[in-house]
Amino acid sequence: MKQFAVIGNPISHSKSPLIHEMFAKECGIDIGYEKILSAKGDFPKIIHNLISKGYLGCNVTLPFKEEAFSLSQELSERAKLAGAVNTLSFCEGKILGDNTDGQGLVEDLLRTVETLHDKRILLIGAGGAAKGCIYPLLQAGVSSVRVVNRTMEKAQSMVAKFTNSEQLSVVSITDLEIIEVDIIINSTSTSLSNELPFESQSVFRKAQLAYDMVYKEVLTSFEEHAIKSNSKIQTQSGFGMLVGQAAESFRIWHDVKPNISPVIERLLNGND
Numbered sequence: 001m002k003q004f005a006v007i008g009n010p011i012s013h014s015k016s017p018l019i020h021e022m023f024a025k026e027c028g029i030d031i032g033y034e035k036i037l038s039a040k041g042d043f044p045k046i047i048h049n050l051i052s053k054g055y056l057g058c059n060v061t062l063p064f065k066e067e068a069f070s071l072s073q074e075l076s077e078r079a080k081l082a083g084a085v086n087t088l089s090f091c092e093g094k095i096l097g098d099n100t101d102g103q104g105l106v107e108d109l110l111r112t113v114e115t116l117h118d119k120r121i122l123l124i125g126a127g128g129a130a131k132g133c134i135y136p137l138l139q140a141g142v143s144s145v146r147v148v149n150r151t152m153e154k155a156q157s158m159v160a161k162f163t164n165s166e167q168l169s170v171v172s173i174t175d176l177e178i179i180e181v182d183i184i185i186n187s188t189s190t191s192l193s194n195e196l197p198f199e200s201q202s203v204f205r206k207a208q209l210a211y212d213m214v215y216k217e218v219l220t221s222f223e224e225h226a227i228k229s230n231s232k233i234q235t236q237s238g239f240g241m242l243v244g245q246a247a248e249s250f251r252i253w254h255d256v257k258p259n260i261s262p263v264i265e266r267l268l269n270g271n272d
């Protein structure tokens with residue numbers, strides 16, 4: 001049996017074992033996948049312990065994605081640009097780091113919009129989740145990504161990393177009254193506390209889709225605000241991104257891409 005794990009703090013809420021077990025069943029692969037709670041400072045020790053026990057990889061969640069980045073001996077391009085790692089593979093004595101969050105987002109967006117080609121994106125937030133999705137969005141062919149963040153300097157330094165991208169820019173909260181975008185992605189944690197990243201309604205009026213990375217079994221505060229601002233807008237929360245990033249980790253480890261839709265359905269129906 002191939003052994004994997006997810007490491008974080010907190011970790012009891014994690015649905016990763018369930019998701020990976022469903023993928024494994026679908027693909028006929030025998031895996032073990034467990035949750036590991038790590039105290040601050042214990043992360044490297046836990047990783048080396050997993051390697052010595054013959055585990056083949058692990059997922060990494062908050063607050064260890066940057067530490068996983070530092071521990072990686074080889075990094076994918078998207079992990080380098082994200083500055084964070086959520087997927088580690090232990091291969092021939094080496095620790096390989098990747099970041100599948102952005103790919104998970106892109107795949108989930110494509111369940112709703114036919115193509116991302118030429119779409120104008122507004123990305124709200126400049127934390128780890130935002131960093132991980134810029135490169136995959138650009139790779140998917142979007143025409144622009146405008147970033148807005150409460151702390152503007154953070155958005156500016158995030159955008160500055162992408163030296164060759166003319167499609168990427170920072171906008172201020174006041175600019176939201178005048179710009180037009182197709183897809184609005186909320187990568188802030190505000191919906192966890194039923195808050196909004198900003199009060200502006202006009203930016204939603206011409207948009208097609210409002211996407212909240214936070215996932216809940218009911219509409220998030222951000223989705224509600226989007227619908228209040230534009231009754232025709234479609235909304236989506238981050239369940240699909242969660243499953244999509246897991247599917248991409250699964251592909252890295254097992255070289256087969258599982259089907260995400262039945263797993264998303266099961267999570268959305270709240271059967272687990």
Ligand code: NDP
Nearest residue numbers: 125126127128129150151154187188189197213238241242
């Ligand atoms: P970070 O802590 O790195 O970043 C948080 C971001 O939210 C920052 O841009 C911060 O702005 C902004 N923010 C926080 N509070 C407020 C507020 N009250 N008003 C306005 N902006 C605010 O977190 P992550 O980027 O790692 O994660 C963000 C969210 O995305 C989390 O809730 C997480 O659950 C979700 N996520 C979902 C995934 C999925 O698979 N669905 C995957 C990864 C993340 P500032 O810079 O000004 O502090």
